Amino acid sequence: MKFWLLTTEYPPFFGGGIATYAGLTAQLFSDYGHEVTVIVYDEQAQGRKELVIEGIRVIRFSSLWDSHLMLGYPAQLSYAYAKIVEDLIVREGPPDLIESQEYLGIAAHLLQRKRTLDPLFVNIPVIITAHNPKFLLDPIDRAPTYQFPDYWTGELERFSLRAADGVISPSAFLRTALTHSLPDLSVEVIPNPYRVPPQPAKTSRQERLLYVGRLQLFKGILDLLEALVPLWNDGFTWPLDIVGHDSPYYPKGTSFKSYIDTRYQPYLRKGLIRLHPAISSEELGAFYAQAGCVILPSRFDNLPYVLLEAMSYECVVVATQSGGQKEVIIDGESGFLCQAEHLGRTIKRATELSLDQQSTMGHQARTRVASWTDPESIYEKKMDYIRSLLHGDQPRSFPVIRPTPSSELIPVSKQGHLSIVIPFYNLGPYLLETLDSLMQLPSSLNKEIIVVDDGSTDGVSIATLRKAARTYPDTTIYRTPNQGLARARNFGASKATGTFLAFLDADDKVDPRYYPRAIKILQHYDNVSFVGCWAQYFGVDHHIWPTWNPEPPYALFHNPLNTSALVYLRDHFLAYGQNDPEMEYGMEDYESLIRMLSHGCHGVAIPEPYFFYRVRPHSMSREFNQANQQYLYRLIVQKNRTLYMQYADELFFLFNANGPQYSVDNPTVPPPLMGAWR
Structure with a gap:
């Protein structure tokens, strides 16, 4: 068996139980004839180094930072582990099993790719062996539990435990703590291996x-x-x-x-x-x-x-x-x-x-x-558990950290075509570029394109619409009086005939892989109503903005997803997520997301920059100021009061630790650092 172990500590590092466990486990699996690779972050590695030590391949790496990827340390660390695993898979094929610690959520990015049906990862079993997760320890240590990025590290750990194919706890005590924090989590208790050293020489014990x-x-x-x-x-x-x-x-x-x-x-x-x-x-x-x-x-x-x-x-x-x-x-x-x-x-x-x-x-x-930690008996228990996981079916429910009841959601079809709705108002210089990106979608994707002209007034835009109608197949243009972005989106959705519905602003673009993968996710999972992805900025900015599965309480604190360009089950959007025209200064798409969450709809973020977001000086989001943002957030809370009340304590803690919502744009870094990316 090809066995890959992800860890943050490995001998000769000492002073931590994770290093002891990783060293013993790697040696144990190697002794039983398995092909073992250990992947460990090591600040002293100066790049990436591969060595074979006593038959075990050890890959040490220290390089993390990508200046264009807006991720702080814990999330960047998780991203780096996934990239190294990806490189190895491309080079030599997949392993039979990946094991990781839960601590710091180092497997979270890999598992997000796996659970969003990335073909490189989807069929690789991943197990988590729990040690002492930060989200359980920080409250006991009286650490700043809700301060970013520490809070988000806990979320990465929670997701890793939820998303893994199997979870092992060395003690029943930790299993109880984990299942109390994450109800219905399935955890197998298997003690950590330990090889008792030779009988100690008889020495005189001191009064110490x-x-x-x-x-x-x-x-x-x-x-x-x-x-x-x-x-x-x-x-x-x-x-x-x-x-x-x-x-x-x-x-x-x-x-x-x-x-x-x-x-x-x-x-x-x-x-x-x-x-x-x-x-x-x-x-x-x-x-x-x-x-x-x-x-x-x-x-x-x-x-x-x-x-x-x-x-x-x-x-x-x-x-x-x-x-x-x-x-x-x-x-x-x-x-x-x-x-x-x-x-x-x-x-x-x-x-x-x-x-x-x-x-x-x-x-x-x-x-x-x-007797308790005999390596050979523990190996047999662990292998029995691994064998029980190797041939399991892919789960039909996406691993949500805090599931909300969704039994009342209307039943929907999962077969049919995609409707892409483009709200348009005086964006003539950009529309054709947006439509060109849609022409790159796979020919196998059955689609219709609906452009809703919300009463454009400038000549260039009107001429561009006429050209688009003549040039682009499967494209229908509707013209309405100027009513605002929310009504334009809703109108387009009402005209859509597809099972799946996507919105795309008239100055943005998409990668041709986005919609097919989003539809595959919507078809596969029984509990997913909408899908987003990471955003690649272009225009006057070129950073990558990471997005996250929209889960309370963070999703109630700050918009976690590229909500202007999601892919929905159309019927769920029409029933639960139509944009509210009262959100006249913006955030209508964010309020829609929260309302869908309040009805039990779940969303997913594909961790790839498939959405291209144009950053331009006079876009709607550039018109935000503290006054209109405070007004819009107040409206959002008033319109979704029940859900906000459910998470009131945790939201208070998040505000207290990080400041107002409009000062935060990324949970993986401390808020003051965000100024460096503006």
Whole structure:
């Protein structure tokens, strides 16, 4: 089997559980004769490097940025992984399986391409092995959860979990957390593999406590220190070694190390707290061998490798019950489990064990880990799960993060032709270029083109319409009194005879691949009513504007899609999405999208720049100002109040973290950076 593993950490990197997992998994699959490729982002790679190490191909890359692609770091990282996978597929054919972490959503772009029926990706099974997703950890860490781009990173993670063919969790604890956040998510529990090291040499345990892990709130480092302070003040003499990477302490605007240096300075001076950076597994082994007790005070954790390492070194372990550790430790036999508020009392109990009791508990801990994480048995469980996925049918429902009921949607046909409606008003210099782009569509696409002249007044435009009527086949031109863009679109839709309906402004263009792929998506999925794509600017700007599947709450905060050029199931547009003429200054297409969402219609973004959006000085969108935007957003909320009320809390958080809607144009970057792209 050709097995490709996407990861953000891989040995010799140390200090993270993802690196440990990726190294062990790659080696395990290689040992069983599979052709393994590891793709890892590495800032030190200086471009892209491929090496074969012990039979495993490792591709390290560092180059991310495309100056024309308006994506911030997490989204650009996901895009880069998909591009490398694409390059490999073109060069050597597809793999039999791709596995990725969920963390940072690195598989999101690949999965978006797969689920929008990209022929390169659509038939490749993709599984996600969950570690500790950012969207679950950030609230516990009191991080700026709703601030861009962190909020969007969480959305990329959520979509990755929803869109994968299969999801594996190493612990039942994490599975429960995932399914609570993403109801109806199917998650298979398979422990992470771990190869127990050789029997540790008998050494004299020292009266020392050991914490290994990042300095983070969710890891419980401050809970541990607060539990130890009363013990130390009462004469307890065991010092604490803290080994791991530093992290931001968001509520204090500093780092954890700096905070600990300040708050616990008396205990640092006495040598009761000793801070160490992250160290290699070999160096860490010496700490485990000497520790009298290893503490895992987590507020939330999956199944930390620190636990497995400590137990394999026959350490006495004290762990809170907030994580997968409670599935491995048998309380009082192979370690101690406690609630966070009883941490100090349990540490005291653990440190009072006799040498014989320590030895017995350590031996039972090692035996327990060897059984729980046996690589060979885990490999068999994982392969059984993979085999169950390999020959499954493509799902008929698009993976929506937060599905809304759509049982009341009117039934529609999925067979028939495409109607393309072009609203037109005094755009004579551009119309023929727009129509020329439609003439490049595949001849197999059955279509009609409807141009709605909304009462044009200039001679050039009227002459252009006459020429278009003579020159372009399958094109019908209707002339109406000037009533505005919303009514022009609605009029064109009412004249359309196709099963599928597309709008295209008279100064824009489309790639010939757009409509056939959009129609294929609409035909394939039972829960998709409209399809958009990324936008390639042209004219006075040449950036690519990425678009997103329109899901609340972000879709209620800012327009996520190229709404002036979507492809619809015509009957759903007529029933739920006709443009509202009251939106006279613009955003009529955005309000239409939100109204369709409120009726249970779902939309999809093809992650390709198939729509060419002309940027010109006097376009309608260039007439926006703060006053008319505030007015239009107020109308949108008033017209869709029920849906906005449903997400009121989260919308408040988004506003509080990012400012008003009109100051934001892209959720993958912090709002202030957007000025650089204007």
